[in-house]
Amino acid sequence: MIKGLKSTAVGLTTMAFMTGAAFANPYAEYEGTTLIVNFPAHPHYNAVMQILPEFTKQTGIEVEVDQLPYLKMRERQTLELAQDEGEYDLIAYVVFSKADYVYADQLENLAKYFMNPKLSNPAYDAGDLIDGYVYNIGFAGGDKGYLQGSTGSLFGIPYGSETSVLGYRKDIFEKHGLEVPETYDEMLEIACQIPELEPGMGGLSSRAASGHHAAHAFLLHLNTLGGAIFDDEWNPVVNNAAGVQAAEALKSIVDCGPEGATNFGFGEALGSFLNGDTAMFLDTTVVAGQIDDPSKSQVVGKVGWAMHPMGVKRASQTGGFGIGIPANAENKEAAFLLMQWLTSKEGDKLVAMAGGNPSRFSTHADADVNAKFPHMATFGEALQYADPDWRPIIPVWGKINADLGTTLSKVLTEDLDIQEALDGVAERTKAVMEDAGYYTWN
Amino acid sequence: MRTAMANRLTPYMFMAPAIVIMALALMYPLGYMIWGSFRDWNPSQTIGEAEFVGLKNYITLWGDPNFHESLGVTLRFAFFVVSIEMVLGVGLALLLDRDIRGISVLRTMFILPMMIAPVVVGLMWRYMYHPTVGTFNRFLDGIGLPTVDWLGQHALMSIIIADIWQWTPFIFILSLAALQSLPRSALEAARIDGATAWQQVIHIKLPLMMPVLIVTGLLRLIDAFKVLEVILVMTEGGPGLSTEILALRISRTATEFRELGVAAAMSNYLLILLLLLTVAMFAFNRWQETRAARVQALVEEDD
Structure with missing residues (x-):
């Protein structure tokens, strides 16, 4: 009996420890994974290259970047996304591609990732993302078919938007x-x-x-x-x-x-x-x-x-780039974690400080960012009027x-x-x- | 019986590997393009998923004013570059077909433009044509002449000049080779008969070079119909559609408009056009040869 209690206690302690460990590090399960991502040669993504080592340091997830000139990138994606198994786990895409990729069912709907408590970071604060950008580059299926709205859903997150x-x-x-x-x-x-x-x-x-x-x-x-x-x-x-x-x-x-x-x-x-x-x-x-x-x-x-x-x-x-997960990606969950980290408050500030285009209102108002780039406050003000439906x-x-x-x-x-x-x-x-x-x- | 059959089949068996390779390497991609041109095919689909639309792509193109304009630009471009390059290339070859000191260095320098990557040529000319900092306008400005809006008002002329600069050496080098392989006896005979240098060119050199010139012209023509990079870099087809040659329109249709079927149909129109031109030129060549043979026979009869 005592022995039984002992083993139960050990078991519970181990479980508690493991759960605790899981809370402490949601990335543990994906440690050692190598993500292959496709980014354009663009000032924002050049800044992203500087902050990726920080992501690997924090999460243990390796990132291999295939950086291509923008037109070449689109061509490459067109071929890659049509395969049964694609090479890329995460892609950056331009607004025009949203229509093509979503229509051809080649981008993951992000709902299931944001619903997953193991993946979704409660501190993400999606409301802080610039609405105009999110509607322009991320949403499809709502108003006019290509915008937000009652029937719309999210396929990507703005990253390198302008x-x-x-x-x-x-x-x-x-x-x-x-x-x-x-x-x-x-x-x-x-x-x-x-x-x-x-x-x-x-x-x-x-x-x-x-x-x-x-x-x-x-x-x-x-x-x-x-x-x-x-x-x-x-x-x-x-x-x-x-x-x-x-x-x-x-x-x-x-x-x-x-x-x-x-x-x-x-x-x-x-x-x-x-x-x-x-x-x-x-x-x-x-x-x-x-x-x-x-x-x-x-x-x-x-x-x-x-x-x-x-x-x-x-x-x-509104224009520029967003990031999304291809439907034929191999490591979708780890790709979501990278996507979430890059567009989080922390990631957005890091990329802004490295010379990238922030996607959040808070980053535009951030004191450090403004001290380094004084124009950021004006840009933040302009963003209130960013119209997702300008074309x-x-x-x-x-x-x-x-x-x-x-x-x-x-x-x-x-x-x-x-x-x-x-x-x-x-x-x-x-x-x-x-x-x-x-x-x-x- | 069996041996006889095997004997008959032997040559075909020897040819079989070549035929298989030809079929795979040449006919399959061509067939793929022709098959694709009958489909409403977007690059996000595999060819199997694309809807079969019959001749719709061809009919749409037939009535598309933009396609007509591109075709017109292509024909104008090809006509001007090939005729000017032929005149300049053959002229240069005639001038340089002699023993001058340092001629080999000069010949090498003449063919340099041909060796430069087309994208570099495009960029180089684009900067030389630049309205304010470009070489040409700075020069014109320097000698007090009004500047020219090269890639704006005179875009087609500007890309023609760049192409002539790059490809005249090709004609030059082939014409020079043809000239140097001409039978010296004919030229000597002409000289003894008192033919002037000009008469030698008109009556001996050019007629004897003709078969080479026809093939050279044809190769340039085919190339001129397909040139893409230089124009893409220099003007992207603009202003308006004034320099959008067919190869550029095909590329834009496939990548920008994402209509692979229409792009394939356009490529097939281009292919048909080139085939017609090739056949016409070879027919002309054949006709000339027969005529020459007939004249020869008549001359022999008279003797």
Whole structure:
């Protein structure tokens, strides 16, 4: 009897110890696992590379990173995700890929991981993640099929997401007594004043090259000016008054921009601002690191940041990357733990300090982060207005986007009439949507 | 009986490995592409999962103005680069087919552009064409001339210039080889008969080089229809669609629009076009040879 009691006591103690150990280290079960992850070559993910050793130190889970140029990454994923057993346990993907991957059932629904008490960290604080980013990059199945909403669910978490802000040359603005533009009218006026005030300098550098560059720049203005590509019934409305106004804004920006602006891709537009050839830059937040890097920039310390100016509403873009678990991954649970750690408050702050783009409101407000990157507070403010629906994320978008971008390029370079150009885009978009079955229920 | 059969089959058995390899290496991928072109195929699907749509992809393309524009750009690009390169390449070969000191160094230097990776060529020209810091505009500015918007207003011309720079050496080197293998006796005879250098070129060198020139031109033409990297790096097909040649459109259709079936159909159109051109050029060559043979026979009859 005593012997029996003894063994029960030993057993209970061991169990208690084991349970205690499990509480102390939820990662123990996965120690020694090697995760293979696919990340893009991108400033944010370069920062991530610096913090991964910390994850391995804390958890014992090894991470092997396959870092590829962004377009190559997408190609590789397309092939990998279609296999029965994939190579990757965790992938970073761009917003467009969300539509493709979720539609093809290639990304894990994250509900079962967040429901699992052994995996889900109660201190995660999902409410602190930037809503606009989460809805844009993580959700699918809700409103319009590609957003959050009553029927939506979560497939990824924003990581390396971006929004749009206005960078301006403080020295030039001070020299000529210019006010930082609050509205579109003010911004356009200043953009065209600059070449007169500072001969040889462009007003605002924008992407404008044929294809997705021109389309991106146009969409940046379209949403803020109250326009959209589709109405609620998927009818193209890009050719309405707001659409025309957005295209006019783009044309005016390019006309008053630096020389050769009609062929600027993202690299050239940024390069022109970094070289000091333009006074303003309206694009993604991801550039802040480069602007403050003396080896890349000639305007270190001369750039101020402001929110994306207001049109009929205040709205900035949402884009960049998110991370998700492929449906054919081998180590899904360990991959979730890595995903959760990277996007936790601790991980987000670490990556921000290493020069990455934080995904949490709290990180944007963090004192240490702001001491190192003073622009972070403005970015955090801009993020309150980050609009997840500034462009449609549907499988046929690639085709519509390309048509929009090449047509706008004709407006910018061949003086094609704006209304005529957008009418053409709307007509062709309608045909693409019809073909893809969007009017089946009409 | 059995021996006779075995004897008859022997040559085929010897050929069998080559046929199998040909079928696997050549016909299978081609067949795969043709099969894919009849499907509504997106890269997230395997070819088996894609829906069969018959000739829909071909019909859609037939009525697609963007495809027409790309085809037009491709034809214009190929016509200009091949004709200008042929004239320059053959001209250079005629000029350099002689013993000048240091000619071998000069020849090596001429073929250097061909050896550079296309992406590097694209980048190099893109920076040389740069509106403000590019070599050309800085030069024009330096001598007081107005600058040119190379990759904007004159994008097609700019990519044609870059291609000519890179590929003229190819024609040059093949033409030079052809020139050097010409029968010296014919040239000597012409010289004795008092033919001028120009007459020798027109009546002897060029006609004798013709078979090589046709093949060279054809190879360049095929290549010009498929060029991708240099244009991708320089203009990405823009502005508008003004430099979007077919190979670039195929690549964008597969990756950006994610329509592998349409991309395959487009590749097949390109393949048909190239086949037609090849057949036409060989037919022309054959026709010329027969005509030459007929003239020869007539001359012999007269004798």
